Amino acid sequence: MPKRIAIVEDEAELASLIEYNLSRQGYQTQILSGSAGTFKALETARPDLIVLDVMLPEVDGFELCRQIRRSTVLGRIPVLFLTARSDEVDRVLGLEIGGDDYMTKPFSPRELIARVKAHLRREELDAEPPPIEIGPFRLDRTARKVYLSGRELELTSTEFNLLEFFLTHPGRAFSRDQLLEFVWGEQRFVTPRTVDVHVRRLREQIEAQPENPHYLTTVRGFGYRFEESS
Numbered sequence: 001m002p003k004r005i006a007i008v009e010d011e012a013e014l015a016s017l018i019e020y021n022l023s024r025q026g027y028q029t030q031i032l033s034g035s036a037g038t039f040k041a042l043e044t045a046r047p048d049l050i051v052l053d054v055m056l057p058e059v060d061g062f063e064l065c066r067q068i069r070r071s072t073v074l075g076r077i078p079v080l081f082l083t084a085r086s087d088e089v090d091r092v093l094g095l096e097i098g099g100d101d102y103m104t105k106p107f108s109p110r111e112l113i114a115r116v117k118a119h120l121r122r123e124e125l126d127a128e129p130p131p132i133e134i135g136p137f138r139l140d141r142t143a144r145k146v147y148l149s150g151r152e153l154e155l156t157s158t159e160f161n162l163l164e165f166f167l168t169h170p171g172r173a174f175s176r177d178q179l180l181e182f183v184w185g186e187q188r189f190v191t192p193r194t195v196d197v198h199v200r201r202l203r204e205q206i207e208a209q210p211e212n213p214h215y216l217t218t219v220r221g222f223g224y225r226f227e228e229s230s
Helices: 012-023 039-046 061-070 087-096 109-123 157-167 175-183 193-205
Strands: 002-009 026-031 051-052 078-085 101-102 132-134 137-140 145-148 174-176 215-220 222-228
Touching: 002 012, 012 026, 012 061, 012 109, 039 061, 051 061, 051 109, 061 078, 061 087, 078 087, 078 109, 087 101, 087 193, 101 109, 109 157, 132 157, 137 157, 157 175, 157 193, 157 222, 174 175, 174 193, 175 193, 175 222, 193 215, 193 222
Parallel strands: 002 026, 002 051, 051 078, 078 101
Antiparallel strands: 132 137, 137 145, 174 222, 215 222
């Protein structure tokens, strides 16, 4: 079945442009104007990806993203911010609250399509690989769930991909640029700061003391390393 994409955008002309380009790629689309009922509409639709504006008429896009991440129905769905707010502080905030990607207007439709494809590609699994089990961690690739000492972690799509990479390469140090290449892949438009943001969010989930990490350690002047044991 074609993938379903929700477009949360109050500018009708822009929403139609996005819908046109996504439909040409075979995606099913739904336009939501950002009214007060948008969140319930998203839970009903259960799309495979959400394109989300920040400045909406009745709800704030950042707050809507927070609601999405708290939802048991929508919590794991990739969220791609598409907004005119281009300041670094807004980009960082969008990632910190659970956004998987952040694009600014004006934008290239071809780039938008490339990013959408990259996120959806990561959600597809052609086979059912065995779970990864390292120490107290158990990562189920098929269900896209991670457990730490039996407790399920609430991770975004990008956080899951990053932790999966670390778990499959324990003991090796990777620079921020290497992590951007191996984890983000085609999304090399993001900056090394993006890696820092997601590492910090991961530490908040997996570390007893995030400020003194036990598993996901910093390699000073280089990058990060996942410690299988210490």
